[in-house]
Amino acid sequence: MTADDATARLRAAGCVFAEDEAALIADAAGGYPARHEALLERRIAGEPLEIVIGWARFAGLRIPTAPGVFVPRRRTELVARLAIACAPDDATVVDLCCGTGAVAAAIAHARTDARIVAADVDPAAVALAASTLAPLGCVATVSDLDEALGHLAGAVDVIASCPPYVPTAQIPLMPREARDHEPALALDGGPDGAAVQRAVLDAAARLLRPGGVAIVETSEDLATLTLAAAADAALSARLERDAELGAVAVVARL
Template identity: 55%
Template sequence: MPADPALVARLRAAGSVFAEEEADLLTAAAPSPAALTTLVDRRVAGEPLEQVLGWTAFYGLRVRVEPGVFVPRRRTELLAREAVAVSRPGAVVVDLCCGSGAVGLAVATHVPGVELHAADVDPVAVRCARRNLRGRGQVHHGDLFEALPARLRGHVDVLVANGPYVPTDAIALMPPEARDHEPATALDGGPDGLAVLRRVVAGAPRWLAPGGRVLVECADRQTVAITAAVRDAGLAPRLVHDDAVGAVVAVGVAADAASP
């Protein structure tokens, strides 16, 4: 049944590019006409559709997204895909700056038997990630590596981080639904966007197992700088691109204990 034309018109007037699709999703999510009005009011006010619906599709999964939590982007599926590709049953996998826990959930779903740990500095994100990862892994609250159990030091096989990488001056240029409704800690990467990712890469060698990998999402314009950071940390750098969605993942590989 086609969505209510008046609802479609209201969403389109509010700036929705995909008004028909959004109207269908909002209608399906609302248990009553009054609830639909509330959802539409939130969307028209600029709240991200995913937060209004309470979920988003990511890497073939439905991931819970609560108000105030960073919304997983489609381009981050490259990070998930690369993490899945290098994970094995029994591997220790850490998802730093986990937000909703989407990347960790993708790994735990597609590679059964991993030992998954996720962490975020934002308590709202931690609460959301715990709901998404219930029964799949442990979620810790704290700043990067400080949040992790000490016993993981030197034993992490795969370390992923979808940390903030937007330069501070560029935050004001972001769409209002991101700028106004997602936490600054998930967006603001400092003067050149790499303040947090440099900390992740620099700290990774102390936590990685021999042959372990750190994978971080970044922007194409940041690849030279992040590659230098990976190399400075004593890791072997590699870049993975997905031009279809404009995604870049920087990988750093620790030396294998068996290597000379």
């Protein structure tokens, strides 16, 4: 199959960046025609590109992906960047709701002195994160919020978190790629979107040492609720934004 053929088929299927995607899919096929065709068909059928090719770009890294695990978004680089900036030397860092472990991996690359624990309630996400993070010296563990992190209570310097924050009623309005290929557990933020953010900030109040910081991704629509959740957890919080990434995060200090 020529690159032009692949591009034309992807374009006909509605892929906006058809030429770029065709090149990435050809690269992932590694020169095997049958594999090339299979990957192309999966993409044309609507699977996210990052799942089809097996990796997502995040903070300059190639983060391995897997079917059924949330694909890390570029906007979440803000959370990783803020965590890197505020971690003291030899910090203990928790990536709570870690998914693929992209945030933990970005922090580990920038701060080799940090002790990093990644946690997620989904065993499939933790298995993927563990294989990505083990070579970086980080641990990944199955945990419903901080349930399995009791040993870190009061000892964490930085919590970096991108929890689910889509209001339940808005999930049917999301792009098909997300609705059909990412688990509801990774998207659903409850009736107002902020339910898991609240739980994360409550967990942060238990995990952080005095002066420690929790960084939680949010959206413009939810920012007021996320700030209120931080205040309810007795954390003093401010907003940080990155207009280029379209990213908003709450930075909450104990």
